[in-house]
Amino acid sequence: MPIPHSFSLWITSNLDAYQQALADLRVEYYLAERPLHQPQCTLAQLRQFNDLSLKIADYCYTQGDDDNYFAILFNLHQKLIDQLHHDGPRAPLFRLQALQLARHSMTGLCQVFIAQGNWQRASELQREFLQYADSMN
DSSP states (O other): OOOOOOHHHHHHHHHHHHHHHHHHHHHHHHHHHGGGGSTTOOHHHHHHHHHHHHHHHHHHHHTTOHHHHHHHHHHHHHHHHHHHTOOSSOOHHHHHHHHHHHHHHHHHHHHHHHHTTOHHHHHHHHHHHHHHHHHTO
16 A cells, blocks of 8 residues: 655645746747747747747646736736837738737736726726727727
């Protein structure tokens, strides 16, 4: 009959596995982020960055890591907003896609704020987003 492991050992091993998986995902994240700084960034690269960021955020959420979940969503949102103002030869379709993806990340952030009872911050974020959207017209 196997010897049962202590709860503390189980928590420690799961936490170590989570930290290692998160470190591996961060490497992927930084590689996916690099093209955003280049003028020739494609829609596919933008979507890849968005999808990977959401994958990491979802992983953090399912592991109960609310702080990292929020930080990743917030960082994604900021990077997408930055793409709206990026100088260079990017097509209007690229900026429109960045705006659409930023709308989705803003929705996730607003859900976090509302769950925390911070209606004011959710409203401010929505107001800021509408200003960015209006500036594209």
